[in-house]
Amino acid sequence: MTSSPLGGVEGGAQAAPIGEPVLTVRDLKVHFRVPRGGYPWSPKATLRAVEGVSFDIRRGETVGLVGESGCGKSTLARAIIGLTPVTEGSVRWRDTETVSDGRRPAAAMERLRKDVQMVFQDPLASLDPRMTIEQIVTEPLKVQRPGLGRDETHARVVTMLERVGLGAHHLSRYAHEFSGGQCQRIGIARALVGEPQLVICDEPVSALDVSIQAQIVNLLRDLQRELSLSLLFVAHDLAVVKTISQRVLVMYLGRVMELGTRQEVYGSPQHPYTRALLSSVPRPDPATERTRKHAVLTGEMPSPLNLPSGCAFRTRCPEAIAACAEQVPQSVSRGTGDRRVACIRVGVDLREAPPVV
Ligand SMILES: Nc1ncnc2c1ncn2[C@@H]1O[C@H](COP(=O)(O)OP(=O)(O)OP(=O)(O)O)[C@@H](O)[C@H]1O
Ligand code: SF4
Ligand SMILES: [Mg+2]
Incomplete structure (x- = not known):
């Protein structure tokens, strides 16, 4: 085992027993019709935020989703949970088609609300300022566990708050009285109190200080193992994703560039984009950092329009x-397992390749 930049233990990401696929996403597309010019009345164009994404998440597994800002990570996460309409493709949650041919059956939303929860990037903005912490954490229980009595609901909320490191004395306070890290703990308690099976974390630590990031990532990892949760962990910080994920999905301009285990993607990246992304992460050892070659990522990502x-x-x-x-x-499938890479040069001998254009 080795220490990670976050102060966690990298080897720990492997501990949870991984089961069968619970979430299956196939050829998912999310397009938005947006004004091409700067005005609402400008002619509309199609913005391809997610362009044919396929992957699975297994029971008890954490899949990290990485890519630069604007590549479609949040749109994909929101489409899976039902917060953004889907244009094409399918999503299956356990035995239920929650999206089929781009359409979302009404009954599917109920199933998703019970089983899938989301943790958002901005902890304070995601908590209602008019509600006490008890009301905030109790709210999802009313939907997910409507049969629970008042005492049992209260006991669950207190236990969950304690589990994320906050005491019962916080129950009657309001979100603005807490630090960013504490607000994210409340957001996690809210997401987990109803015992969901999949939690989608959209940049859950990027608004927090580095020292707090490590605490929250470790907390999520411990809860994930304890509760055998599946996690989709969205981040643009590769060091954070490495600490928590068993498999990693690298996204660029709405498409999957590479998908593989943490060891495959970080140890032997095959896609030029993955290599460039990893190359931009500084190494903790100054000697290695000075001597290694950087595949520099130049220029801006083109517009998805x-x-x-x-x-x-x-x-x-x-x-x-x-x-x-x-x-x-x-x-294309590469090597063993379900490693996939989308690059025409990978695995092809191109010594006679035509020149770069
Ligand atoms: N509701 C919407 N209407 C129109 N365009 C949208 C909408 N939501 C997202 N987009 C566009 O879709 C693209 C992907 O956005 P998204 O927020 O999914 O990226 P991201 O990878 O999560 O970025 P970040 O790392 O900055 O959070 C962007 O070009 C964005 O402007
Ligand atoms: S397909 Fe061509 S441009 Fe795309 S990543 Fe591979 S080598 Fe680069
Ligand atoms: Mg985002």
């Missing part, structure tokens, strides 16, 4: 060849 032809990453890819402009790389 105007995707490049062929490979979405080609305008920034140091390994691009002429063919990259002509074909959209399919997500």
Whole structure:
């Protein structure tokens, strides 16, 4: 085991027993119709925020979702939980199609509300300022466990608050009286009090100080193991994702570039985008940091309103060849398990490759 930049223990991410797939996402697309100019009356264009994403999450597994700002992470997370309409594709939660051919059956939402919860990026903004902490944490229980009596509800709320490191004396206080880290603990208590089976955490620590980040990530990891939860952990910080995830999904401009176990993605990244992202993470050892080669990620991510032809990453890819402009790389299975990479050059001997364009 080795120490992570977050102060956690990297090897610990493997401890939970992983079961069968519980969430299955296939070819999911989320498009928005937005004004092309700066005014509401400008002609509309299609913004492809999520463009054909497929992956699974297994019982007791944490899947990390990484990518630069604007690549579609939150949109994907919100589409899965039903907060954003889906354009095409399917989502299956256990034995229920929650999205089928882009449509969401009404009954599916009820199932999702019971089994799936979300932890948001901005802890204070996600808590209602007019409600006490007891009311905030009790609210989801009314939907998820409507049969519980008052005493049992109260006991569950107190136990959950204690589990996230807050005492019963906090019950009658309001969110603005707490620090950012404490607010995120309340957000986690709220998400977990009804015993969901999947929790989607959308950048749960990026608004917090680094020292608090480690506490919250460790808390989530402990709760995940204890409750055999499945987690989708969204972040743009690769060090944070490495600490908590068993598998990692790398996203760029709405598409999956690489998917694999933590060891595969961090130990032998195959996609040029993954390599560039990892290269931008500083190493704790100054000697290694000085000598290693950086695959620098230059330029800006193109607008999802105007995707490049062929490979979405080609305008920034140091390994691009002429063919990259002509074909959209399919997500191809690589090696063992369900590792997948979407790059036409991976696994192909291109010593005779046409020149870069
Ligand atoms: N409701 C919406 N209407 C129109 N466009 C949207 C909407 N929500 C998101 N987008 C656009 O979809 C794209 C993906 O946004 P999203 O918030 O999913 O990215 P992200 O990866 O979560 O970024 P960040 O790391 O900054 O949170 C962006 O171009 C964004 O402007
Ligand atoms: S398909 Fe081409 S442009 Fe895309 S990542 Fe692979 S080499 Fe780079
Ligand atoms: Mg986001």
